[in-house]
Amino acid sequence: MPAPTPLKFSNAGDTQPVRTLLVDNYDSYTLNLLQLLVQQLPEGASVLDSIVVIRNDQYSWATVRDCILPHIDSVVISPGPGNPERKADFGVCGDLIHNARMAGMPLLGVCLGHQGIAAAFGGQVQQCAVPVHGQTSPVELAKDDNSIDGEPGLFDKVPDLFRVVRYHSLAVSEGPGEFPAELQVLARATGTVRALDPETGRMSEVESREIMALRHRTQPLFGVQFHPESICSEHGAQIIQNFGAISRHFKQPRAKLALPGDVAALSLLAQDNRMWRHDIRLSSGAAHGLRLVYEAVDLSEHTGADMSGDLFAHLYGDDSAPIWLDSANNSGMSVMASAQTPGSITVRYKVHDRRVTVVRLTGDNSSESIEQELDEDAATFWTWMQGIVDRTQIVGSSINNARLGFQCGWIGYFGYEMKHAEKVLGRAPSPTTMALDPDQRDNEDRLPDAQLTFVDRCVVIDHKHVPPQAYVLALVAESDGYSSPAWINTLGFRRHDEAADWISHQADSIRSWMCHHCPSTATTLTCKSRIMSMKPDLSRAEYVDAIARAKQWIAQGESYEVCLTTQFRLSLDHHSAAIRSARDMYLLYANMRKRNPAPYGALLWLGDIGAGIASCSPERFLRTYHNKEKSERWVEMKPIKGTCRRMPRPTDVEELAEWERDDEQRAFQLQNDVKERAENLMIVDLIRHDLNWIAHHANVKVPSLMAIESYASVHQMVTTVQAQLRASVGDVGALAHCFPPGSMTGAPKLRTVRLLEELESTDGRGVYSGCLGYFSAHGQADWSVVIRTAIVDHGGARLSVGAGGALTILSDPSSEWAEYCLVSVNM
Numbered sequence: 001m002p003a004p005t006p007l008k009f010s011n012a013g014d015t016q017p018v019r020t021l022l023v024d025n026y027d028s029y030t031l032n033l034l035q036l037l038v039q040q041l042p043e044g045a046s047v048l049d050s051i052v053v054i055r056n057d058q059y060s061w062a063t064v065r066d067c068i069l070p071h072i073d074s075v076v077i078s079p080g081p082g083n084p085e086r087k088a089d090f091g092v093c094g095d096l097i098h099n100a101r102m103a104g105m106p107l108l109g110v111c112l113g114h115q116g117i118a119a120a121f122g123g124q125v126q127q128c129a130v131p132v133h134g135q136t137s138p139v140e141l142a143k144d145d146n147s148i149d150g151e152p153g154l155f156d157k158v159p160d161l162f163r164v165v166r167y168h169s170l171a172v173s174e175g176p177g178e179f180p181a182e183l184q185v186l187a188r189a190t191g192t193v194r195a196l197d198p199e200t201g202r203m204s205e206v207e208s209r210e211i212m213a214l215r216h217r218t219q220p221l222f223g224v225q226f227h228p229e230s231i232c233s234e235h236g237a238q239i240i241q242n243f244g245a246i247s248r249h250f251k252q253p254r255a256k257l258a259l260p261g262d263v264a265a266l267s268l269l270a271q272d273n274r275m276w277r278h279d280i281r282l283s284s285g286a287a288h289g290l291r292l293v294y295e296a297v298d299l300s301e302h303t304g305a306d307m308s309g310d311l312f313a314h315l316y317g318d319d320s321a322p323i324w325l326d327s328a329n330n331s332g333m334s335v336m337a338s339a340q341t342p343g344s345i346t347v348r349y350k351v352h353d354r355r356v357t358v359v360r361l362t363g364d365n366s367s368e369s370i371e372q373e374l375d376e377d378a379a380t381f382w383t384w385m386q387g388i389v390d391r392t393q394i395v396g397s398s399i400n401n402a403r404l405g406f407q408c409g410w411i412g413y414f415g416y417e418m419k420h421a422e423k424v425l426g427r428a429p430s431p432t433t434m435a436l437d438p439d440q441r442d443n444e445d446r447l448p449d450a451q452l453t454f455v456d457r458c459v460v461i462d463h464k465h466v467p468p469q470a471y472v473l474a475l476v477a478e479s480d481g482y483s484s485p486a487w488i489n490t491l492g493f494r495r496h497d498e499a500a501d502w503i504s505h506q507a508d509s510i511r512s513w514m515c516h517h518c519p520s521t522a523t524t525l526t527c528k529s530r531i532m533s534m535k536p537d538l539s540r541a542e543y544v545d546a547i548a549r550a551k552q553w554i555a556q557g558e559s560y561e562v563c564l565t566t567q568f569r570l571s572l573d574h575h576s577a578a579i580r581s582a583r584d585m586y587l588l589y590a591n592m593r594k595r596n597p598a599p600y601g602a603l604l605w606l607g608d609i610g611a612g613i614a615s616c617s618p619e620r621f622l623r624t625y626h627n628k629e630k631s632e633r634w635v636e637m638k639p640i641k642g643t644c645r646r647m648p649r650p651t652d653v654e655e656l657a658e659w660e661r662d663d664e665q666r667a668f669q670l671q672n673d674v675k676e677r678a679e680n681l682m683i684v685d686l687i688r689h690d691l692n693w694i695a696h697h698a699n700v701k702v703p704s705l706m707a708i709e710s711y712a713s714v715h716q717m718v719t720t721v722q723a724q725l726r727a728s729v730g731d732v733g734a735l736a737h738c739f740p741p742g743s744m745t746g747a748p749k750l751r752t753v754r755l756l757e758e759l760e761s762t763d764g765r766g767v768y769s770g771c772l773g774y775f776s777a778h779g780q781a782d783w784s785v786v787i788r789t790a791i792v793d794h795g796g797a798r799l800s801v802g803a804g805g806a807l808t809i810l811s812d813p814s815s816e817w818a819e820y821c822l823v824s825v826n827m
Contacts, residue, residue, distance in 0.1 A: 016257055017041050017050040018247045021064075021072045023093055024268070025056050025080025025112050028748040029167075029685050031692035032229035033076060033110065036240040038698040047698060049258035052267040056080075056091025059266070064092050065099065071263050074106040074247035077113030079227065081558050081751040083170065084116035084125060094120055097221065106220040106247040108154075111168055114223030118214065121180035124173040130195045130206045131169035131809045133560045134678025136232055139164050139212045140190045152245040154186065154215065154222050158235045161190070164212070165230035165681065167747075169557040169809070171210040172225070179211075186222075187213035194674045194810060201812045203674070220246050230685050231702050272693065275383065276733040289395040289478040290456075290492050290777060292407055293499050295507045300467035301514040307468060308334045308461055309590070314513045315459060315506070320582050321361050323411055323453060325774065326601035328593045328616070329711075330463040335406050335774070337458035339606075343475070343492045344456050347388070347412075348448035349381045351421045356381070357448075358487055359608065367608040370487070381421050381450060386732035389775050391483050392454065392491060398778035399471065403462050405625065408475045409777035412452030413604075413613065413786065416765035419740045419753055421449070447611050447767055447793050452775075456492045457502060459510070472506045474499040475777065534568035534801065537761040544813040546759045553755055554809050561682045561746040564759060564816075565769060565804025572797050579796040582607060588790060589614035596712055600784030602772050610795035613767060616788045618711055619718075621741050621771045623782040624731050633725040633779070635691060635734050639683045639743040640785075641806060642676035642717030644669070646710065667708045667715045675810040676717060680706050682808075684719045686742040686749060693737045695723035731781040735771070741785045744769040746806060767791050768802030 020037055024030040030053075038047055052068060059068075075096055082089030093113065097120040100107040109117045115125045141160045166189075173179065189212050192205040215222045222243065228236030264270055304310050308326060312334075316322045321339035339346055340361040348357040359369045374384055389410060398407050457474040476499045477492040493499040538546060543566060550562040572578045579585055582605040589603040598616040605612040620638040627634060644666050650659050670676055684702065691700045704720040725734060746752040768791065773783030791800045805816050 016251075016254065017045040018244055018251060019071060019073045019254075019259055020051050020247070021068060021075045021096075022051060022053045023056055023075065023077050023091075023096065023113075024053060025078050025082075025090065025093065026748060026750050027078050027080040027112075027689075028742070028750075029227060029229055029689050030078040030080075031689045031698070032685060032700075033078060033240070035688075035692050035695075035698040035700060036229055036237055037076065037244075039237060040241055040244040046258065048264050048267065048270055048273075051269070052259065052263065053269050054267065056093055057088075058268075059092070061092045061095045064096070068263060068266060069099065069105075071259055072105070073251040074243070075100060075108070076243075077107065077109040077116060079111035079113065079167065081560075081748050082112070083557060084112055084119045090116055100221055101216065101219050104219055104250060106243065106250050107222070108243045109221075109223040110229070111225060111227060114214065114225050115170055115172055117216075117221055117223040118172040118180065118183065121182050121216075123180045123183065124175070124178035125170050126173050127555060127557075128169055128171045128210060130193055130208060131555055132166040132193050132208065133168070133554065133808050133810075134682045135166060135193050135674065136163045137166050137189050137193055137208060137226070138162070138191045139187050139226060141187045141213075142185055151220065151249050152242055154213070154224075154239060154242050154246065156242050156245075157238055158242075162234045164226035164228070164233045164236075165685075166193075166226050167230075167560045167682070168225060169555050172214065172223075174211055182217055183214050184217050185211055185214055187211075187224075196810045196812060201814065203810070220250055222246075227685070230681070231688065231705065232681055273728055276386070276729060290392065290408075290475040291396050291478045291496075292394050292398055292473065292778070293476060293496065293503065294399060294407075294471050294473045295503050297470040297472065297507050297510050298467060299461070299470055299510075299514065302468075308463070309593070311459070311461070311470070311510065311513065312336050313586075315509065317586065318583070320605075320607050322582050322586065322603060322605055323455065323458075324589075324601075324603040325406070325411065326593065326603065327461075327463055327599055328597035328601040329599055331599045332463060333403060333405060334461040334463065335411070335455075335458055336460075337411070337455045339453040339455075341457060343477075343490070343494075344454050345487055345491060346451060346453040347385070349421075349450040351417055351449045354381070354421075356384070358485075360487075361608060372485070380736070381418070382732055382736035385450075385452070386730045386736075388488070389732055390730065391488055392777060393779065394475070394777045395478060399473075401462065402625070402628075403464050404460060404471060405623070405780050405782050406458075406460060406774050406776045407778045408455055408458060408473050410452045410775040411455050411773070413450065413767055413772040414735070414739060414770045415447065415449045415767040416740055416744070416769040416786075417449045418770060447606070447609075447613075447791065451606070454491055457499070459506060470510055472503045472510070474503055534570040534799070536566050536568050537763065538566040540817055543817055547807055547811060547813045547816055549759060550755070550807045551809060551811065554807070559746060559748065559752045559755055560808070561679060562752055562755060562759075562807045563744050563746045563804060564756065564807055565744070565765060565802055567761060567763070567765070567768065568801045568803065570799045572792075572799055579612065579792045579799070580610065581605075581796075582612075584796070585612040585614060585792060588612075588792075592616050592790065596788065598711065598788065600772075602784070604772075610793075612792040612796075613772065613786075614790045614792075615772060615784070615786060617772070617784040617786060618709075618716065619743065619785040619787060621773070621783045621785045622735055622738055623780070624725065624734055625780050632696075633727075634722060635694065635725050636720065636722045637687050637691065637738065638718055638720050639680070639687055639741075640709075640716045640718050641680035641683050641743055642670055642673070642706075644715050646713055646715060663710075663715075667710065670715050670717055671706060671708050675808065677706060678808055678810065679806045680717050680719060682747050683742050683806075684721060686747045687721050687738070690738040690742065691721060691723040694725055694729045694734050696726050699724060731775050731779070735781065735783060739771065740769060741771060743785060743806075744787070744804075765802060766793075766800070768800070 325335040346359040475492040600617040602615040771783040
């Protein structure tokens with residue numbers, strides 16, 4: 001079929017926004033392209049009025065062709081896993097490419113989209129000799145002029161040689177008869193990339209000359225193999241701006257600037273807004289009004305080395321349902337509370353039956369509970385929980401201290417299996433959820449998939465205040481109205497004088513403790529000598545085989561990075577050390593925090609089901625907070641990828657200088673290691689994508705990239721990612737959009753999670769790899785990633801510790817097993 005005659009341009013001075021269809025191939029970087037597209041919109045233009053985002057199989061081709069495309073000026077096809085020649089991986093994208101060729105509609109394909117353009121015109125897409133994921137690579141533009149009849153060029157204002165980020169295992173072939181005559185090469189890779197020799201396990205530099213960009217010779221169809229949207233790609237914004245200029249060049253004049261409402265409603269962005277509609281009630285309007293009362297206690301008289309640990313032992317060491325969020329390295333804030341107070345409640349959820357259990361602990365490890373099944377109006381437990389958090393907010397003022405992120409509210413965890421519970425953004429629950437063995441699904445010995453306790457009174461330590469301060473906090477119910485569900489009306493103190501009495505008693509107890517305290521004397525559990533006998537669910541041979549399978553999938557383009565884990569388990573009954581009480585759990589955590597004091601430590605004991613969590617996590621998952629003027633809400637994530645061991649600090653002064661040089665060298669090598677940087681970058685770009693779902697005007701920032709943070713036993717590479725939240729997004733919604741943590745899955749997230757289900761234990765990860773933290777009653781949240789964590793279940797008879805690592809095409813199986821063991825041993 002001859003190529004149609006190219007359209008003539010007539011819109012050089014047009015300032016109307018370009019209406020763009022962005023097609024997501026179930027990738028974890030798609031919305032980073034959205035961010036670049038939004039940056040090209042004229043000032044004041046609405047994202048929803050200008051850009052439609054759909055999944056590649058969300059609508060039939062007939063619906064896309066007849067209902068969406070007549071209102072669109074250009075198309076962008078995202079990256080994604082798989083092969084463009086498979087309909088299941090590419091959906092309607094092949095039809096879009098052929099339609100764009102016939103209609104002369106500007107189209108840009110990125111990575112998989114780029115390969116799809118070549119395949120649509122008869123080109124060959126094949127496996128790369130050296131797959132490249134997360135590495136930067138130089139790209140050299142072809143010398144030929146790539147513009148047609150004076151149209152803007154895709155690489156205008158871009159130098160002839162620049163560096164880009166690549167995530168691909170497949171590439172368009174340039175062999176004889178394999179590259180379509182209708183297409184033209186615009187750029188090729190040059191230089192070398194890092195590759196692993198599977199025989200020796202050593203890294204080497206290998207030449208790379210794959211096609212990095214192409215276009216149709218007569219129509220405005222363009223493809224780039226690299227990822228212009230990556231945080232480390234050069235000139236990505238300029239390339240997208242150039243595509244915008246090309247689109248405007250061919251755009252037809254329209255009477256209305258905005259997309260028709262029925263077309264905009266088809267976008268995932270609009271559907272997500274409807275699903276998470278949320279009214280922020282921080283000052284008034286909550287159905288169950290709660291007022292905060294408090295007293296600050298100066299802790300300057302404390303003379304011990306472990307103030308937080310000593311105070312917890314004094315206040316809650318004998319509590320039967322303790323809650324402790326522990327900044328064990330004194331870097332932030334610590335929270336101490338009990339789940340067993342008259343004004344508290346605990347909510348539990350199990351994915352398989354969508355049933356919520358509301359529990360009130362009544363003492364002696366007993367409880368009263370009511371069960372309810374989520375109704376059809378509650379799309380997921382996440383949206384149901386958002387509604388509960390909305391109705392349990394503080395009325396009136398909170399404490400004006402930015403460091404005091406928790407001022408009563410909800411504390412708990414979301415386990416990794418909550419990945420099955422979400423339908424966020426059209427993602428259906430995994431079929432694995434319903435395929436679980438009935439005996440396994442109904443196993444009451446396992447922890448709930450999610451649990452949150454409403455804390456109506458607590459003690460919070462501000463470690464950063466000089467001198468440190470303890471805040472004794474309580475909530476008083478002030479609403480005379482009725483809130484649904486009915487149990488919400490029981491939260492908090494009934495009367496102000498009751499709250500004042502409790503606060504006064506706790507404050508006096510803290511002052512008395514400072515005058516007479518003795519350091520806590522937590523002893524070692526009798527099973528300590530046998531902890532090293534814990535058995536992994538996957539043996540070394542099985543783990544290495546799983547690595548090989550994961551790398552094979554990566555080589556086939558099914559994933560870019562796979563975070564493989566397994567669990568070490570120990571039957572405590574066999575070692576005469578079953579953990580049957582809160583005191584036992586406290587002793588376990590005390591030993592863990594002594595070895596690895598962490599910024600996101602935690603201790604929870606669920607006495608009525610004989611289960612507990614002791615965590616020494618160094619990794620923040622997500623926090624939300626207000627700016628100084630309290631006019632904006634922000635979200636921050638801090639993924640960790642890249643770890644190396646630190647040697648013990650010597651006590652001999654003469655050895656200290658040599659140790660410091662060695663320590664600095666270890667940190668330097670970690671920060672400049674190609675494999676470790678690739679792992680970190682892949683997760684950073686994934687997190688940017690997750691946050692772009694909920695960011696105001698798709699504006700995500702990376703203020704700190706791959707910085708080194710040092711802990712007692714390891715150096716770690718940490719990146720900070722921030723965004724201003726859309727007003728419609730609540731704290732639970734922010735967490736749900738980013739769950740499960742990308743640092744524990746790999747990328748693309750959805751495809752990789754399903755691959756992991758084939759590689760890992762059928763028992764699931766449980767709480768491990770999920771998140772633990774709080775939703776504060778004054779509208780903030782802070783959650784850690786559940787790593788370096790001991791889980792006790794089976795009525796206190798089993799101890800489990802999860803560990804694992806990120807796998808890329810550069811991963812060496814032996815080294816990965818060693819890192820896996822290092823993490824578990826150091827915990």
